[in-house]
Amino acid sequence: MRITCPLCGARDHREFTYKGAALPVPALDSGVAEWDAHVHLRENPAGPHEELWQHAMGCGAWLKVRRNTVSHEILAVELAQDAGLVIKEDRS
Amino acid sequence: MGFSGKFSGWRVLKEGLTGNKGWTAHWRDPEPKREYDVVIVGGGGHGLATAYYLAKEHGLRNIAVLEKGYIGGGNVGRNTTIVRANYYLPGNSEFYSHSLKLWEGMEQDLNYNAMMSQRGILNVFHNDGQRDAAVRRANSIINQGDDAEILYRDQLKKLVPFLNYDNNRFPIMGALLQRRAGTARHDAVAWGFARGADQYGVDLIQNCEVTGIDVEGGKVTGVQTARGPIKAKKVALAAAGRSGQVAAMAGLTLPIESHVLQAFVSEGLKPVIDHVITFAAGHLYISQSDKGGLVFGGNLDFYSSYAARGNLPTQEHVMEAITAMVPAVTKARLLRSWGGIMDMTPDGSPIIDTTPIDGLYLNAGWCYGGFKATPASGDCFAHLIATGRPHEAATRFKLDRFRSGYGLMDEEGTGAQHNLH
Ligand SMILES: Cc1cc2nc3c(=O)[nH]c(=O)nc-3n(C[C@H](O)[C@H](O)[C@H](O)COP(=O)(O)OP(=O)(O)OC[C@H]3O[C@@H](n4cnc5c(N)ncnc54)[C@H](O)[C@@H]3O)c2cc1C
Numbered sequence: 181m182r183i184t185c186p187l188c189g190a191r192d193h194r195e196f197t198y199k200g201a202a203l204p205v206p207a208l209d210s211g212v213a214e215w216d217a218h219v220h221l222r223e224n225p226a227g228p229h230e231e232l233w234q235h236a237m238g239c240g241a242w243l244k245v246r247r248n249t250v251s252h253e254i255l256a257v258e259l260a261q262d263a264g265l266v267i268k269e270d271r272s
Numbered sequence: 273m274g275f276s277g278k279f280s281g282w283r284v285l286k287e288g289l290t291g292n293k294g295w296t297a298h299w300r301d302p303e304p305k306r307e308y309d310v311v312i313v314g315g316g317g318h319g320l321a322t323a324y325y326l327a328k329e330h331g332l333r334n335i336a337v338l339e340k341g342y343i344g345g346g347n348v349g350r351n352t353t354i355v356r357a358n359y360y361l362p363g364n365s366e367f368y369s370h371s372l373k374l375w376e377g378m379e380q381d382l383n384y385n386a387m388m389s390q391r392g393i394l395n396v397f398h399n400d401g402q403r404d405a406a407v408r409r410a411n412s413i414i415n416q417g418d419d420a421e422i423l424y425r426d427q428l429k430k431l432v433p434f435l436n437y438d439n440n441r442f443p444i445m446g447a448l449l450q451r452r453a454g455t456a457r458h459d460a461v462a463w464g465f466a467r468g469a470d471q472y473g474v475d476l477i478q479n480c481e482v483t484g485i486d487v488e489g490g491k492v493t494g495v496q497t498a499r500g501p502i503k504a505k506k507v508a509l510a511a512a513g514r515s516g517q518v519a520a521m522a523g524l525t526l527p528i529e530s531h532v533l534q535a536f537v538s539e540g541l542k543p544v545i546d547h548v549i550t551f552a553a554g555h556l557y558i559s560q561s562d563k564g565g566l567v568f569g570g571n572l573d574f575y576s577s578y579a580a581r582g583n584l585p586t587q588e589h590v591m592e593a594i595t596a597m598v599p600a601v602t603k604a605r606l607l608r609s610w611g612g613i614m615d616m617t618p619d620g621s622p623i624i625d626t627t628p629i630d631g632l633y634l635n636a637g638w639c640y641g642g643f644k645a646t647p648a649s650g651d652c653f654a655h656l657i658a659t660g661r662p663h664e665a666a667t668r669f670k671l672d673r674f675r676s677g678y679g680l681m682d683e684e685g686t687g688a689q690h691n692l693h
């Protein structure tokens with residue numbers, strides 16, 4: 181597999197670390213059900229899957245990658261920060 | 273045509289002398305009936321063992337095992353056949369202890385040669401911390417009633433002189449030995465349980481993919497399959513790496529992510545490695561099959577996958593690691609490599625439990641350790657299905673432990689990430 185990092189270009193999959201499904205982070209005061217779903221439960225599809233990878237041995241950026249779990253084909257890559265995958269701080 | 277009669281040394285001799293014309297199929301190939309008391313989804317080791325123990329221990333007869341491919345075509349025929357009872361944490365410890373005892377009587381019980389070989393397992397450690405962990409684990413195994421010994425470098429060297437004891441990064445200090453552990457012929461285990469279940473009248477239905485689970489008013493009523501609808505009072509899921517997909521048919525989302533694990537075998541060689549040897553340097557292990565092939569493997573590929581094949585980086589990593597620890601392996605040629613799909617849970621331990629749906633039972637999350645679990649998994653799952661209560665050896669394999677945080681069994685302490693176990 182090769183992943184095209186938006187910052188560094190196409191790189192071998194050895195440079196990246198897989199984290200898991202790319203799920204929106206619940207609000208910090210969410211209940212047990214939301215956190216259980218976020219930390220443990222997985223749709224686990226056979227086919228296109230949105231997941232988090234870090235370009236650990238490159239620029240260090242977190243990426244949201246859309247990848248087919250059956251063929252391992254990489255379908256789309258974007259920076260996780262652009263995908264809204266950040267913890268929403270309570271500014272009240 | 274069912275196979276009648278028993279296997280014996282006498283029978284093998286007689287058939288050998290009469291052209292081996294008396295052997296027949298080991299199990300029937302029945303048409304699915306319209307209704308069963310229990311339908312088991314998945315004809316791997318766990319599904320077949322469940323059917324066998326439901327019939328043998330609980331007297332049920334109207335049972336079907338529905339298998340999407342063929343018997344033995346899943347992970348039960350893809351694993352590296354290690355059988356052991358050297359787990360540390362309560363929950364796992366008593367369960368695998370129960371399993372090893374069942375392994376020891378299984379061939380007699382099934383009248384089937386599963387080539388169970390108690391050749392011993394050596395878990396090699398490389399530093400003080402790993403040694404202390406091995407000693408703690410050994411004590412816990414002994415408290416459980418099973419066998420464990422610590423061998424230090426000189427004792428280990430006598431037993432397995434061919435390891436690289438002086439690797440700069442991972443020098444070998446010693447090993448935890450469990451003599452009763454070993455290997456078994458994986459597909460013979462599937463065939464033995466299949467034949468055993470069939471002899472009790474269980475219908476083994478191959479080429480029968482389950483495509484839907486029927487639920488009415490919170491209660492399961494049957495399944496949709498590639499060979500038509502089948503009614504069932506109880507439906508038991510034992511689909512290993514496909515657990516998430518099968519559970520989704522009943523509207524359940526599981527704490528499971530599927531990953532690929534690869535394994536490797538060399539050309540056949542003269543006997544050289546007597547034990548199963550694992551290295552704490554990585555998730556790395558090696559043994560030698562009865563055909564002479566060196567069987568070895570390492571970590572998951574680490575990304576979620578439903579492809580029964582892996583990628584080159586993991587292959588390279590395993591080759592580097594195994595040749596560093598067992599330099600003689602560099603001389604052997606690799607024969608083939610393959611992968612299988614693992615249902616990984618957030619604590620690396622399995623689930624044998626009821627579900628929120630009445631009559632639907634779940635056996636899943638075996639990660640890469642489920643072969644050794646095969647007989648106990650079948651025994652305990654059958655107990656749950658037949659009586660509604662967990663078997664005493666499997667009281668902690670709860671589906672809701674992740675949500676509650678109570679009773680997690682994270683053997684390596686790596687935290688709630690599916691691929692890190
Ligand atoms: C490379 C590798 C090495 C391993 N090494 C070891 C080891 O050394 N020791 C150890 O203890 N464990 C090991 N394991 C793990 C072990 O193989 C598994 O945990 C165990 O086999 C899973 O249970 P099973 O035998 O029932 O699975 P399977 O044999 O996979 O059975 C599940 C069955 O369900 C069927 N199925 C799926 N979906 C459907 C559907 N919709 N309808 C009908 N049927 C369906 C599948 O076709 C399959 O036959 C290893 C695994 C791999 C891949």
Ligand SMILES: [Zn+2]
Binds near residue numbers: 241
């Ligand atoms: Zn980058």
